[in-house]
Each structure stands twice: as structure tokens, then as C-alpha cells.
Amino acid sequence: MKILVTGGAGFIGSNFAHYYADKYPDRDILILDKLTYAGNLDNLTKLMDNPHFKFVRGDIADKEFIESFFETEKPDHVVNFAAETHVDRSITEPSIFVMTNIVGTHNLLEASKDFGVKRYHQVSTDEVYGDLGTDSKDYFTEKTPIAPNCPYAASKASADLLVRSYFETYQMPATISRCSNNYGPYQFPEKLIPYFFRLISEDKPVPVYGDGKNVRDWLFVLDHCRAIDAVLERGCLGDTYNVGGNNERTNLEITQTLLDFLGRDESLIAFVDDRLAHDRRYAIDSSKLQRELGWSPSVDFREGIAKTFDWYESHKEWAEKLMDKLEERQHKVISRDPQKPSRV
Numbered sequence: 001m002k003i004l005v006t007g008g009a010g011f012i013g014s015n016f017a018h019y020y021a022d023k024y025p026d027r028d029i030l031i032l033d034k035l036t037y038a039g040n041l042d043n044l045t046k047l048m049d050n051p052h053f054k055f056v057r058g059d060i061a062d063k064e065f066i067e068s069f070f071e072t073e074k075p076d077h078v079v080n081f082a083a084e085t086h087v088d089r090s091i092t093e094p095s096i097f098v099m100t101n102i103v104g105t106h107n108l109l110e111a112s113k114d115f116g117v118k119r120y121h122q123v124s125t126d127e128v129y130g131d132l133g134t135d136s137k138d139y140f141t142e143k144t145p146i147a148p149n150c151p152y153a154a155s156k157a158s159a160d161l162l163v164r165s166y167f168e169t170y171q172m173p174a175t176i177s178r179c180s181n182n183y184g185p186y187q188f189p190e191k192l193i194p195y196f197f198r199l200i201s202e203d204k205p206v207p208v209y210g211d212g213k214n215v216r217d218w219l220f221v222l223d224h225c226r227a228i229d230a231v232l233e234r235g236c237l238g239d240t241y242n243v244g245g246n247n248e249r250t251n252l253e254i255t256q257t258l259l260d261f262l263g264r265d266e267s268l269i270a271f272v273d274d275r276l277a278h279d280r281r282y283a284i285d286s287s288k289l290q291r292e293l294g295w296s297p298s299v300d301f302r303e304g305i306a307k308t309f310d311w312y313e314s315h316k317e318w319a320e321k322l323m324d325k326l327e328e329r330q331h332k333v334i335s336r337d338p339q340k341p342s343r344v
């Protein structure tokens with residue numbers, strides 16, 4: 001059995017590759033990744049000597065490449081993590097989100113259809129559902145209409161619709177999962193939890209968007225990997241499964257938890273202008289996944305935060321290397337057009 005993991009050098013994809021190699025030591029794992037600023041081969045170091053593991057650098061948006069890649073590699077299962085994922089970047093550079101998240105997914109679906117893939121899984125996000133608003137007590141279920149509000153969410157929703165259409169039209173053996181915010185090892189250091197950990201450790205102000213009352217559900221990354229595995233192994237073809245941690249928190253609460261964890265007070269909080277189209281509340285109902293596939297979150301938030309902090313403490317070089325790469329990119333973008341602010 002050979003599984004193709006696209007985007008496997010990123011945050012969740014690399015966690016999934018490690019999880020999968022441990023759980024299924026006899027299965028072949030093939031990773032395809034473009035290695036954008038978010039992809040990092042260092043995330044896969046531990047797997048490089050595994051005889052069942054192979055890495056290929058490539059772009060899912062390149063149709064010809066994807067066709068010949070599937071013809072050569074003939075994967076049995078495909079799980080698509082590859083995506084542009086940074087919401088702020090989708091507001092300044094939406095076209096790359098259309099290319100990777102929509103065109104790229106379409107290329108994978110076409111190749112999966114043509115080369116007889118037995119299972120295709122699309123890793124999606126709760127952001128496709130839009131905004132619940134602060135006053136509502138509702139949760140997103142799999143029946144909630146999709147109503148994306150930013151280009152990132154719209155590109156992920158479009159990809160989901162393509163997956164659905166391939167199931168309905170061509171009986172593609174496909175599934176979709178939509179997860180809430182993840183945190184844990186290997187997350188790019190510019191993302192909220194690792195970024196705030198670093199600032200707080202250095203006694204620097206932590207920038208909180210708007211009034212800090214935007215609510216998100218947070219899940220430890222390993223629990224997301226377990227959920228995807230359950231859907232790949234036992235999920236009903238054509239179905240969508242919501243994945244969440246029953247762990248709703250405002251951004252301000254997250255910041256307070258991190259300050260508290262590191263023994264600092266709230267004087268480090270600095271409120272900054274809100275981001276455009278910043279949805280107020282996401283909350284996800286994952287009861288279908290729990291009921292039908294027996295999954296439930298296994299890591300509680302405090303425990304997950306402690307594990308994450310320990311991991312970043314013991315991987316400082318890993319994070320510094322990535323931040324240098326990001327700065328290099330920022331310089332390039334700024335020097336191309338000095339009038340414009342950094343687009344990263």
C-alpha cells in the first residue's frame with residue numbers, strides 16, 4: 001500500500017507523515033511538496049532513512065508534472081494537505097491561493113481518477129463555513145452551508161466543491177475533513193501560538209488583533225492526524241467530517257494562557273488594527289466523527305500547550321532557520337517594489 005501525502009513538508013502534513021509511519025510501518029509513504037516558504041525538509045529528517053519513505057519536490061498546480069508523477073508512482077491512497085494557508089497572505093496575494101488550492105486540487109482529482117486511486121482525502125478547514133458571529137450559540141455541522149469570507153477560505157471551499165463533484169459525477173472514492181485551528185510541533189514560527197511563545201519569552205509585546213474577542217476552536221495537531229487516519233480507513237465515501245477540539249477560546253484567552261504559562265503579566269498585550277474580513281467566531285460540531293468513527297480528542301489544551309512549548313524549546317535552531325528564510329523572502333519582496341509594504 002502506497003499513500004501519497006501532498007504538502008507533507010508543512011506543519012500538519014509532516015506530523016501526519018510521522019504519525020502514519022509509526023502506525024503503519026509496512027506501508028509506503030510518498031511525500032510531494034513544492035517546498036514553498038512554509039514547506040521544510042527538516043520537518044522530515046527523522047523519516048529520511050526509512051526504506052518505506054520517499055520525498056519528491058513538485059507543484060500540484062503543474063498539470064503535466066502531476067500526470068507523469070501519478071503514472072510513475074501509482075499511489076493507492078492520496079491525502080491532500082498541500083495548500084497556501086496563511087489568511088493574511090491570501091488577502092494580499094489571492095492568485096497563488098487560486099492556483100494551489102483550487103487548480104492544484106483539480107489536478108490531483110483528475111490524476112486520481114485517471115490512475116485509479118482507491119481513496120482520495122481532502123484536508124479542509126472550518127473556515128469554509130464563514131462566521132457564526134459573537135451572539136450565536138450555534139456550531140458548524142457538516143450540513144452548515146459554506147459561506148467563506150476571505151480568499152483563503154473561498155479557495156478551500158472551491159476545492160471541497162470539486163471533490164464533492166468528482167464523487168457525484170465519477171464516483172471518485174473521496175472524503176473531506178474540515179478541522180478547526182491546529183497547534184503543536186512543526187508549526188511555522190510565524191503562526192499565533194509559536195509566535196507568541198517567542199515574543200513572550202523575549203519579554204516583547206504580543207500583537208492581538210482588534211479587541212481580541214475573535215473565537216476559534218483549537219486542536220492539538222496529533223488529534224487532527226488521528227482523525228484523518230480514521231476517515232481514510234473507515235470513513236464513508238462521499239462524506240464530509242468535521243474535526244474539532246471542543247475547545248473554544250478567544251484570541252485574548254489564548255494570549256492570557258500563554259502569558260500565564262510563561263509567568264508573565266498582561267502588560268505585554270498590545271492591541272493592533274484588526275485584519276480585514278476577520279470572522280468573529282468559529283465553533284465546530286465534530287459529533288458525527290465521534291459517533292460514526294469513534295474518534296475523540298485525546299490531548300487537553302493545557303497539556304497540548306506544555307507539549308508544544310517543550311518542543312519549541314528543544315528545536316530553537318529549527319525555528320531560527322525558518323525565520324531567516326522568511327526574512328530573506330520579505331527582503332526580496334520589498335526590494336522588488338519599495339513603495340509597497342511587505343506582503344508576507
Ligand SMILES: NC(=O)c1ccc[n+]([C@@H]2O[C@H](COP(=O)([O-])OP(=O)(O)OC[C@H]3O[C@@H](n4cnc5c(N)ncnc54)[C@H](O)[C@@H]3O)[C@@H](O)[C@H]2O)c1
Nearest residue numbers: 007009010011012034035036038039059060082083181182
Ligand atoms: N493549520 C491549521 O490550523 C489548519 C486547520 C484546518 C485545516 N488546515 C488545512 O490543512 C492543510 C495543511 O495545513 P498546514 O497548516 O500544515 O499548512 P502549511 O502552510 O504549514 O503547509 C502547506 C504545505 O504545502 C506545500 N505546498 C504549498 N503549495 C504547494 C503546491 N503548489 N504544490 C505542492 N506543495 C505545496 C508547502 O510547501 C507546505 O509544505 C491545508 O490544506 C490547510 O488548509 C490547516
